[in-house]
Amino acid sequence: MAKREIPEINAGSMADIAFLLLVFFLVTTTMDSDFGLMRKLPPIVEDMKTPPVRKRNLFTVLANKDDELLVKGKLMEVSELRNAAKEFIANPKNKIDLPEKKEIDVPFFGRTMVSKQVISLQNDNATSYNLYIQVQNELAAAYNELRNELAMQQFGKTYDQLVEIGDRDRVKAIRKIYPQRISEAEPRNVGR
Amino acid sequence: MSKFKKNGKKGLPAVSTSSLPDIVFMLLFFFMVTTVMREVDLKIMNDVPEATEIQKLENKALVSYIYIGVPIDIKRHGNSARIQLNDAFVEVSEVGGHIEETRTNLSEPELPLLTTSLKVDQKIEMGIVTEVKQELRKVQALKISYATRERLRK
Secondary structure, eight states, X not given: OOOOOOOOOOOTTHHHHHXXXXXXXXXXXXXXXXXXXXXXXXXXXXXXXXXXOOGGGEEEXXXXXXXXXXXXXXXXXXXXXXXXXXXHHHOTTOOTTSOOEXXXXXXXXXXXXXXXXXXXXXXXXXXXXXXXXXXXXHHHHHHHHHHHHHHHHHHSSOHHHHHHHTOHHHHHHHHHHSOOOEEEOOOOOXXX | OOSSOOOSOOOOOOOOOTTHHHHHHHHHHHHHHHOEEOOOOOOXXXXXXXXXXXXXXXXXXXXXXXXXXXXXOHHHHOSSOEEEETTEEEOGGGHHHHHHHHHHTSXXXXXXXXXXXXXXXXXXXXXXXXXXXXXXXHTTOOEEEEEOEEOOOO
């Protein structure tokens, strides 16, 4: 019997087909990965009684309709906010106009002085969203930097690294010393 | 005469294109893996702000998106900030209902993990964002994420 040769399939159009698919995926998909500032909203509580907070424990940030910041009664640029917030939260020199401290037990640290800081944020209805995010970002950065410094001092690793390797106990201890307390007031028409 | 004289033309040999499909397939797989299917057609301008202290949204199945911005087609939809859910414009009061609807598709242990991602244009005024946040508080959708682009830390 004669040996029948199988003809070779022409693969020349393979590239065209693949290109077609490639173009399809390029058009229909997006590359945006979802990053964002994670926040937790407070639940609605009826007849809420806010506990009184002493003035020295409060870091008020007001943003008006012209995107100007008033921090503790002083005009401030967004770029200065981070350091001001850091100094307020940690109160390293125990100044009397910065938050008071309370001694509590923290695992890994023993008895530690923890400041009773609260950051209060209030914005106008006409404040731009960009400014709001920048303020939120700077405040979060202040907390993160302090936490990183503390973690580096105590454990030889930054806070971010601790979170990454999933060391929950140490993360919790650091959070106990620098708890993120940002309170947002209902917006008012500030400065109008 | 000469034994070594080649007969025929002395043109350049054609470049082999047989590996072209492989290259293109490689590109194709790269794009298939790194990108996601576009879910909604944005009818608003959506230029989110930049931030450094960001976290990645982990479970995309448990995220519902709310887009806020100025309509692209100003003539038809006006030039004030609007909220877009899926493919339609909605009013602030309808946001809660949408969240409830998303919840019905989830199982009990997944409910507290549901995150609402607010994709808000950076030029928008805070008024509408605050209203949406109040609406989310009413339906107990407390986990939110302000969508931002990544900016490198200095």
